[in-house]
Amino acid sequence: MENNAEYVTIYVMGKKHEVPGDLTIMKAMEYAGHQFTRGAGCRGGFCGACATIYRKKGSYKLEGALACQKIVEDGMYIAQIPFSPAEKTTYELDELRPDANTMLEYYPELSRCLACNTCTKACPQDIMVMDYVQASLRGDIEQAAKLSFDCISCGLCAVRCPAEIVPYNVGQLARRLYAKYIDGPSQHVLDRVEEVEEGKYDEEITRLMKASKEELSELYNNREIDLK
Amino acid sequence: MTRLAYYPGCTLKTKAKNFEDSTLATAEKLGIELVEPERWNCCGTVHSLSTDDVMHHLAPVRNLLRMEELRDAGKVDSRQVVTLCAMCYNTLKRSNTVFNTDSDRRKKIRDNMYKEEKEYSGNVEVVHYLETLREMGWDKVKEAVVKPLTGLKVAPYYGCLLLRPRGTGIDDTDNPTIMEDLLEALGAEAVGFAYSQKCCGSYNTVHMKDVVADLAYKILNHAAEEGAEMLITACPLCEYNLGPMQSEVEKKHPVFDSIPVVYFTQLMALAFGLGEEATAFTGNTPDPRPLLREKGLLEE
Numbered sequence: 001m002e003n004n005a006e007y008v009t010i011y012v013m014g015k016k017h018e019v020p021g022d023l024t025i026m027k028a029m030e031y032a033g034h035q036f037t038r039g040a041g042c043r044g045g046f047c048g049a050c051a052t053i054y055r056k057k058g059s060y061k062l063e064g065a066l067a068c069q070k071i072v073e074d075g076m077y078i079a080q081i082p083f084s085p086a087e088k089t090t091y092e093l094d095e096l097r098p099d100a101n102t103m104l105e106y107y108p109e110l111s112r113c114l115a116c117n118t119c120t121k122a123c124p125q126d127i128m129v130m131d132y133v134q135a136s137l138r139g140d141i142e143q144a145a146k147l148s149f150d151c152i153s154c155g156l157c158a159v160r161c162p163a164e165i166v167p168y169n170v171g172q173l174a175r176r177l178y179a180k181y182i183d184g185p186s187q188h189v190l191d192r193v194e195e196v197e198e199g200k201y202d203e204e205i206t207r208l209m210k211a212s213k214e215e216l217s218e219l220y221n222n223r224e225i226d227l228k
Numbered sequence: 229m230t231r232l233a234y235y236p237g238c239t240l241k242t243k244a245k246n247f248e249d250s251t252l253a254t255a256e257k258l259g260i261e262l263v264e265p266e267r268w269n270c271c272g273t274v275h276s277l278s279t280d281d282v283m284h285h286l287a288p289v290r291n292l293l294r295m296e297e298l299r300d301a302g303k304v305d306s307r308q309v310v311t312l313c314a315m316c317y318n319t320l321k322r323s324n325t326v327f328n329t330d331s332d333r334r335k336k337i338r339d340n341m342y343k344e345e346k347e348y349s350g351n352v353e354v355v356h357y358l359e360t361l362r363e364m365g366w367d368k369v370k371e372a373v374v375k376p377l378t379g380l381k382v383a384p385y386y387g388c389l390l391l392r393p394r395g396t397g398i399d400d401t402d403n404p405t406i407m408e409d410l411l412e413a414l415g416a417e418a419v420g421f422a423y424s425q426k427c428c429g430s431y432n433t434v435h436m437k438d439v440v441a442d443l444a445y446k447i448l449n450h451a452a453e454e455g456a457e458m459l460i461t462a463c464p465l466c467e468y469n470l471g472p473m474q475s476e477v478e479k480k481h482p483v484f485d486s487i488p489v490v491y492f493t494q495l496m497a498l499a500f501g502l503g504e505e506a507t508a509f510t511g512n513t514p515d516p517r518p519l520l521r522e523k524g525l526l527e528e
Contacts, residue, residue: 100242131267
């Protein structure tokens with residue numbers, strides 16, 4: 001592999017590697033010979049599978065990032081957190097009410113929040129995690145849903161929280177409550193569902209399902225991308 | 229309009245909405261705009277009794293920083309932050325004192341205050357809405373009264389957190405008069421009783437309802453024996469333990485007459501003639517409206 005970038009030293013689970021300095025943590029680890037069997041997903045910063053913690057040489061700070069997004073820096077000590085054990089409660093959305101009691105019933109540990117903001121500090125998406133945990137605690141479901149909207153459930157907040165809250169599951173409950181009871185159904189989704197049911201897309205779907213791999217590649221590579 | 233920073237607290241947004249609604253309406257009537265910051269968190273609830281309590285100060289101090297940010301942004305006219313819930317008042321005020329008097333803990337609090345653009349300076353004054361009223365002058369409150377609460381006998385219930393510890397309390401720890409003064413300005417008759425500063429049982433209400441039922445029984449009965457027709461409070465937890473918990477009192481003490489308990493601001497809203505939305509009596513258990521109608525203070 002040719003690379004003109006300057007090389008930096010990183011430590012993957014303690015093992016030293018020299019890697020090109022313009023790679024992401026994920027690519028650098030692969031460059032160093034690691035094969036990802038877990039902890040890699042979309043490679044585009046959307047899926048949250050590649051949560052990673054690191055410390056830089058000489059710093060006391062423990063930092064978090066997505067391996068597919070963060071560019072390596074010299075002296076990084078890296079460990080991946082491909083899975084975070086988390087309590088995820090089950091509920092019947094139809095039977096809930098969008099208020100503080102619901103949040104506390106399913107996630108009672110919410111009331112242990114100290115507002116230390118460690119979760120916000122850990123979030124690779126720059127979400128104000130503590131603020132949405134606090135909004136949930138006082139029943140401000142709309143605020144909790146909006147503040148947590150960009151969450152990709154990577155789990156870094158949950159492994160750092162001293163109160164052992166799992167913020168990303170709390171945020172998910174808040175967004176579900178918001179969508180069902182406060183925001184309500186979106187007209188464009190209802191319209192699309194009706195179109196689907198009327199069979200408007202049947203022909204196209206059938207064509208795609210019968211297409212060869214080459215045809216699919218061709219279609220995918222030349223697809224229209226709406227950036228709006 | 230004087231613009232003052234306002235810290236609501238979680239309970240004011242949920243179970244004690246009637247406390248907030250009545251307060252905002254009365255403040256407006258008195259020419260005060262209570263400005264709630266966009267961001268705030270739980271006050272921290274309950275001042276820690278351990279000496280190793282740095283973590284417990286993060287929530288209150290972060291709130292105080294939000295108030296300072298409001299002032300820096302020119303959105304309020306004073307260094308004061310107005311609180312309503314007695315618990316929030318107590319927690320914020322005591323943390324502020326720790327922050328301003330204990331340099332060791334101040335440093336530790338700052339070290340753990342993650343992700344803030346600036347540090348809290350310590351220059352916010354925590355006050356309770358009752359203090360705001362006293363500072364403004366009882367005559368000003370009286371001027372706003374359009375329907376004096378003549379003939380209404382009200383027992384002011386202080387509980388613990390408005391008065392203790394000494395130095396944190398809003399009035400004399402042993403002989404407070406601030407609620408009596410308010411009642412007088414509203415035209416009501418203040419009824420003193422021996423249990424006005426007795427604890428309501430606080431969080432025991434969660435798992436030791438018995439304890440709370442006994443305390444509430446004593447407090448309510450003593451007030452009634454002195455001739456009170458209702459009680460006022462400034463604390464959502466006291467309101468809950470003395471109000472809705474009367475059903476538990478009745479179970480334990482068959483000879484008990486229920487008595488309404490309302491927030492002091494609800495009586496202000498009534499005396500100011502601000503209407504149903506402001507008095508928000510629908511949020512109280514037992515319902516105070518039959519008594520107020522009987523007294524000719526509320527229309528049928």
